[in-house]
Amino acid sequence: MKKIVFLTGAGMSVDSGFKTFRGNDGLWENYPVEQIASHEGWEADPILVTKFYNMMRRKLWSAQPNKGHQLICGLEKDYEVTVVTQNVDNLHEKAGSSHVIHLHGDLTKVCSSRDPYNPQYIQTLTEENTDVIPGSKAGDGSLLRPFIVFFGEAVPMMEPAIAEVERADIFVIIGTSLNVYPAAGLAQYTRPDIPVYLIDPNPIEKVGRQKFMQIQKGASEGMGELLALLRKS
Numbered sequence: 001m002k003k004i005v006f007l008t009g010a011g012m013s014v015d016s017g018f019k020t021f022r023g024n025d026g027l028w029e030n031y032p033v034e035q036i037a038s039h040e041g042w043e044a045d046p047i048l049v050t051k052f053y054n055m056m057r058r059k060l061w062s063a064q065p066n067k068g069h070q071l072i073c074g075l076e077k078d079y080e081v082t083v084v085t086q087n088v089d090n091l092h093e094k095a096g097s098s099h100v101i102h103l104h105g106d107l108t109k110v111c112s113s114r115d116p117y118n119p120q121y122i123q124t125l126t127e128e129n130t131d132v133i134p135g136s137k138a139g140d141g142s143l144l145r146p147f148i149v150f151f152g153e154a155v156p157m158m159e160p161a162i163a164e165v166e167r168a169d170i171f172v173i174i175g176t177s178l179n180v181y182p183a184a185g186l187a188q189y190t191r192p193d194i195p196v197y198l199i200d201p202n203p204i205e206k207v208g209r210q211k212f213m214q215i216q217k218g219a220s221e222g223m224g225e226l227l228a229l230l231r232k233s
Helices: 039-044 046-062 067-077 091-095 158-166 183-189 219-232
Strands: 003-008 080-085 100-102 105-112 144-148 170-174 196-199 213-215
Touching (some): 003 158, 039 046, 080 158, 100 158
Parallel strands (some): 003 080, 196 213
Antiparallel strands (some): 105 144
């Protein structure tokens, strides 16, 4: 069974109506990213940051996977599929994808502010229990913070993502400007002989390697076209 690896970004969730802060305006729901998505912002006002992510979680619960998410999941019948996503939403999981690597964290989780990646202190929130009361503590006594990779922090899931990309027989990039590193460099880890597809409505000149095919459409429509190409190959 061939292995297909997807790298998805903000454009993947556009058809679901879920906005992310990885756009060109540097805002997420009208907040400067430095205020709500940086370590400095967290240190300056953890109450504001906690309330912001409570709000975003409530929006996420009402968002539904779009056709693009569903088509990616459907490929698991014929391929070994891994999704590497820059998005903090859980829409790939909601669609049924079984192997998702979150590079920038997961909005549905909270963690220790002292030791964010210690699994002992990571909690998964539910739709019925989605808000974190400001001042709540993790098991180690530190403040509970969003399980989000803030700007400027290391990206611990890059190594597992690179390992998946190196094994890919097909690599597909959807809805990312490829301006945010280190994720933007993932295409460099593909084997030189495999096909690379880019689905994005905006023209993009390079993806980290010379040869690739762009489908200049949104995620849902572009995935439909990709499926047609894969059936022919």
